[in-house]
Structure formats: structure tokens, C-alpha cells
Amino acid sequence: MIQELQLRILPEEAASEQSLKQVVARETGTSVPHIHTVRVLKRSIDARQRTIYVNVKLRAFIDEEPDKPEFQSVEYKDVSAGKPVVVVGAGPGGLFAALRLIELGLRPIVIERGKNVRERKKDIALISREHKVDEESNYSFGEGGAGAYSDGKLYTRSKKRGSVDKILNVFCQFGASTSILADAHPHIGTDKLPRVIENIREQIIRCGGEVRFETRMDALLIRSGEVVGVETNTGESFLGPVILATGHSARDVYRYLHDRQIPIEAKGIAVGVRLEHPQMLIDQIQYHRKEGRGKYLPAAEYSFVTQAGGRGVYSFCMCPGGFVVPAASGPRQVVVNGMSPSNRGSRWSNSGMVVEVRPEDYPELMKHEEMTVSKDSPLALMAFQERLEELCWLNGGMKQTAPAQRMVDFVNKKNSFDLPESSYTPGLLASPLHFWMPEFVTGRLREGFRYFGKVSRGFLTNDAVMIGVETRTSSPVRILRDKESYQHITLKGLFPCGEGAGYAGGIVSAAIDGERCAEGVAGYYDS
Numbered sequence: 216m217i218q219e220l221q222l223r224i225l226p227e228e229a230a231s232e233q234s235l236k237q238v239v240a241r242e243t244g245t246s247v248p249h250i251h252t253v254r255v256l257k258r259s260i261d262a263r264q265r266t267i268y269v270n271v272k273l274r275a276f277i278d279e280e281p282d283k284p285e286f287q288s289v290e291y292k293d294v295s296a297g298k299p300v301v302v303v304g305a306g307p308g309g310l311f312a313a314l315r316l317i318e319l320g321l322r323p324i325v326i327e328r329g330k331n332v333r334e335r336k337k338d339i340a341l342i343s344r345e346h347k348v349d350e351e352s353n354y355s356f357g358e359g360g361a362g363a364y365s366d367g368k369l370y371t372r373s374k375k376r377g378s379v380d381k382i383l384n385v386f387c388q389f390g391a392s393t394s395i396l397a398d399a400h401p402h403i404g405t406d407k408l409p410r411v412i413e414n415i416r417e418q419i420i421r422c423g424g425e426v427r428f429e430t431r432m433d434a435l436l437i438r439s440g441e442v443v444g445v446e447t448n449t450g451e452s453f454l455g456p457v458i459l460a461t462g463h464s465a466r467d468v469y470r471y472l473h474d475r476q477i478p479i480e481a482k483g484i485a486v487g488v489r490l491e492h493p494q495m496l497i498d499q500i501q502y503h504r505k506e507g508r509g510k511y512l513p514a515a516e517y518s519f520v521t522q523a524g525g526r527g528v529y530s531f532c533m534c535p536g537g538f539v540v541p542a543a544s545g546p547r548q549v550v551v552n553g554m555s556p557s558n559r560g561s562r563w564s565n566s567g568m569v570v571e572v573r574p575e576d577y578p579e580l581m582k583h584e585e586m587t588v589s590k591d592s593p594l595a596l597m598a599f600q601e602r603l604e605e606l607c608w609l610n611g612g613m614k615q616t617a618p619a620q621r622m623v624d625f626v627n628k629k630n631s632f633d634l635p636e637s638s639y640t641p642g643l644l645a646s647p648l649h650f651w652m653p654e655f656v657t658g659r660l661r662e663g664f665r666y667f668g669k670v671s672r673g674f675l676t677n678d679a680v681m682i683g684v685e686t687r688t689s690s691p692v693r694i695l696r697d698k699e700s701y702q703h704i705t706l707k708g709l710f711p712c713g714e715g716a717g718y719a720g721g722i723v724s725a726a727i728d729g730e731r732c733a734e735g736v737a738g739y740y741d742s
């Protein structure tokens with residue numbers, strides 16, 4: 216017998232399959248030995264009241280075995296003889312485009328400027344150890360893209376439930392834990408993601424596709440207004456329609472397109488800082504208890520949003536039990552981001568605390584700066600992003616040390632004379648962020664922090680440290696494409712894809728967009 220149950224249970228009851236079996240036995244009047252398997256279909260934590268509950272939807276197999284696996288697998292066929300498609304970038308957008316191309320019988324040739332995901336790890340370690348940023352291999356560039364060394368959060372605001380479920384199932388097929396199918400806020404963790412990415416690459420190659428590392432697209436091959444391939448820094452040409460999934464840190468790609476008058480437009484972003492609290496404090500606040508999360512609850516999360524001065528101020532990419540990481544992708548930059556391992560076990564919690572900025576804000580944002588591009592340029596917000604990252608580098612001592620300030624000191628416009636311990640391994644340098652960051656951003660952050668401190672007592676504290684700067688929240692540029700064919704509006708055969716093109720804002724949405732672009736290419740080949 217298969218029975219589905221919707222229950223509200225205590226965290227310790229939800230802790231393991233064994234404890235869930237006991238719950239099912241109690242609820243169904245069966246005894247534990249009769250319960251073969253319990254599958255969790257949905258799980259979320261309700262911490263609104265003093266007693267914390269876990270809401271679960273369970274499928275119990277009583278006196279029988281499950282006849283289906285926990286996830287649905289896709290069958291990938293041999294496409295060695297399929298028509299070629301060039302996929303530029305091996306982030307989630309590019310990798311999921313490649314997998315979908317294979318499903319559609321097309322042969323992906325993935326070219327990636329960075330190294331494979333294991334080699335890349337060594338370069339990432341050098342950023343913290345030696346303050347050395349390799350421009351082709353860092354937190355943004357390399358196999359797996361910006362999502363490889365991240366929190367691996369897999370939730371999205373996308374309303375396309377079917378597409379989201381498909382992506383999560385594919386992640387499971389390549390080695391992610393099936394808990395991502397059940398959790399309200401699924402995440403894989405930086406320790407598990409590299410293996411999943413390698414498995415995807417191996418599948419692409421097994422099917423007859425190609426994956427080339429340390430191969431950077433330097434130019435599009437254009438014949439009679441149609442993109443027919445790319446040229447790379449290795450001196451090679453790769454032929455086929457092109458899915459351009461280069462992410463939002465490939466500024467050289469935006470400049471290349473702009474220099475050739477290929478239509479792109481400026482797009483709003485959000486900028487600010489990483490805010491780091493002791494995880495214990497966040498657990499105490501969110502779970503309303505002095506002892507913190509205890510043995511059975513996960514590291515607590517938070518999410519804040521408000522409006523200040525006509526712009527959104529909000530927490531972004533929160534990483535409970537995580538680390539703040541140096542995410543620069545070039546010289547003269549300090550940029551921070553966050554990641555966490557699957558157990559979210561670090562002593563810290565961090566999130567981006569950012570203010571929405573729009574293209575029309577450019578003159579105000581650059582008030583005390585030289586405007587390097589015109590206010591109407593599609594590259595205006597990218598120029599602002601670059602300048603803010605440079606200012607951060609200058610104020611951080613011209614290495615990967617990050618300028619930082621205690622949270623209450625920032626709100627009171629006071630210098631911090633010392634800083635709390637932090638997970639940011641290149642080190643912090645006390646700095647008056649309120650003074651050198653644009654007032655457009657700091658004024659709104661101050662207002663936001665005061666409000667967040669009011670709605671969540673204890674959140675606004677000098678035990679929290681702000682680390683500069685968070686700028687890579689989304690793409691400052693949109694590469695314009697047709698809504699139906701997914702082709703660029705003036706260049707046939709070019710499929711701008713994922714976050715860098717302005718059509719995604721995270722791992723899952725980039726993956727969904729990758730699938731969409733692959734379908735666009737199939738339509739292009741059919742027409």
C-alpha cells in the first residue's frame with residue numbers, strides 16, 4: 216500500500232528516515248517493520264512560533280517496495296552525427312543548453328575560457344593565499360561558471376514549475392542529493408557541485424559532444440548578417456549557430472558586441488556589500504531561542520526587503536553557515552560573494568545587502584567620479600560597477616584584502632577601530648565604507664539596516680561586519696533577443712543566453728534559459 220501524508224511534526228521527528236517511519240507508524244496505525252520506505256516529497260520549516268515545526272508531505276510504502284526511482288532520468292542519445300552547435304561558456308546556462316541540444320539530436324561544442332572544475336579550484340585557492348587573480352580562472356570563469364563554487368542554492372522566482380522540476384531532476388541524475396526535490400529552499404553546496412558538473416561534462420562527451428577548456432571566444436564569425444561560428448584565442452574556428460552563455464563577468468564580450476554596434480542595452484543591477492553575522496546570532500533570532508538551532512534544525516536563513524528613496528534595498532543570495540569569498544575576475548578589483556558547503560556548518564552567515572540601481576542613476580552614482588562613458592551608453596552601469604570594484608581595491612590596500620566596517624558604526628557614520636572575526640580568508644581592513652562608497656547606495660543601505668533592525672531584533676548589531684563590495688548581482692547589460700526564436704534581434708544564428716545576456720539571475724534560471732536557447736537553435740535548424 217502507498218499512502219501520502221501531509222504532516223506538521225517536530226524537527227527531531229523529521230531528522231531521519233527511521234524517525235519518519237515512527238511518525239508514519241503512529242499516523243497510520245502500522246508498525247515500523249511494515250514500512251518499507253518513506254519518501255519526503257515536500258519539506259519546509261515553520262519557525263513563526265516559539266515551537267518550531269517541520270511541514271512535510273510524505274509518501275509511505277507500506278508492505279511494498281517503491282517501483283519508481285526518486286527522480287526522473289533523461290535519456291541522452293548519441294549525437295556524434297548531429298548538426299553542430301557552438302555553446303560559449305560552461306556555466307549552468309551553457310551546460311544545460313548542451314544537455315538539451317543532445318536531447319534534441321544536435322551536437323554541442325562547448326568552449327570555455329577557464330579551466331576544468333578541479334584545476335580551477337587551485338587558482339581559486341591562490342586568490343586567498345597569494346592575492347593572485349587569474350583573469351581566466353577564478354570564481355566567475357571556469358567549468359561550472361559562477362555557480363560552481365557557490366552555495367548552490369537552487370530556488371528561483373521562476374513560475375515555470377515544470378521547467379524548474381526538470382532542472383532539479385537533471386541535477387539529481389548527475390549526482391545531487393534527492394533532498395533538493397523536497398526542500399522548500401534546496402541547495403547543493405560547494406563541496407558537492409564540482410562532481411555534479413564533471414558528471415554533466417562526461418555525459419556530453421559520451422554522447423559525442425565536445426568540451427574545450429582554456430578556449431576563449433574572441434570573435435563571432437559573421438557571414439551575410441548571420442552568425443556561423445566563433446574564433447578563439449587558440450587560433451581555431453568552431454562552426455555552427457552560437458549559444459552565447461558567457462555570464463555577467465565577461466566584460467570583454469560586452470565591449471566586443473558594443474564596438475561592433477551589435478545591439479545591447481543597459482540593464483539595472485543591485486550593488487552594496489556582504490554582511491556577515493555569527494551564525495549563532497541568526498539562529499537565535501530566527502528560531503527565537505537562546506540555545507540557537509540545536510541538533511535537528513538547519514542553519515537559519517533570513518530574507519529582508521524594503522524600499523528607500525524610491526529604490527529596493529534587500530538581502531541577496533543569503534548563505535547560512537557559509538563563507539564570504541573573493542570573487543574578483545581581473546586586476547584592480549575587489550568583489551565579494553558568498554558560498555557554503557552542503558552541511559552549512561561554518562560559524563558565519565552572510566548575505567549580499569544591496570540597493571537597486573537603474574541605468575538612469577548613472578550620473579548620480581558617479582557624482583564625484585570621472586564618467587568614463589556617456590550616461591546613455593549601454594555600458595554605463597558596467598562602467599559604474601568597474602569603478603566601484605576599483606575603489607574597493609584601492610581602499611582594501613590594493614590586494615584582495617577587503618575593506619570592512621561594523622554594521623552599527625556604518626549606520627552611525629563612525630569608523631570601526633577593530634573588526635570581528637570573519638570567514639573572508641584574504642583578510643579584512645577597517646575602512647569607512649560610509650565615506651567612500653556612493654551616497655546613493657550608503658544612504659539607502661543605512662535606511663534599510665535601521666528598518667531590518669526594527670523588524671528583526673538583534674539583527675542590527677556591531678557583531679556584524681559589512682564587507683565591500685557586492686556588485687555582481689546580475690548583468691548590467693542585456694543582449695537583445697527575439698522573444699520567440701531566442702535569436703539576437705539583428706543577428707541570426709546568435710542565441711544570447713543566461714545571466715550574462717540578461718535573461719536569468721541564478722543557477723536554475725540560467726539552466727532553464729539554456730534549455731530554451733537549445734530549443735531555439737532546434738527551431739532555427741528546422742526552419
Ligand code: FAD
Nearest residue numbers: 304306308328356360361362365368432462713714721722
Ligand atoms: P556563468 O555561470 O557566469 O557562466 C559563464 C561561463 O562563460 C563562465 O564559465 C565563463 O568562464 C565563460 N566565458 C565567459 N566569456 C567567455 C568567452 N569569451 N569564451 C569562452 N567562455 C567564456 N546562484 C544561485 O542560483 N544560487 C547560489 O547559491 C549562487 N551563489 C553564487 C555564489 C558565487 C560565489 C557566485 C559568483 C555566484 C553565485 N550565484 C548563485 C549566481 C550564479 O552562479 C549565476 O547566476 C549563474 O552561474 C549564471 O549562469 P550562466 O551560465 O548564465 O553564467
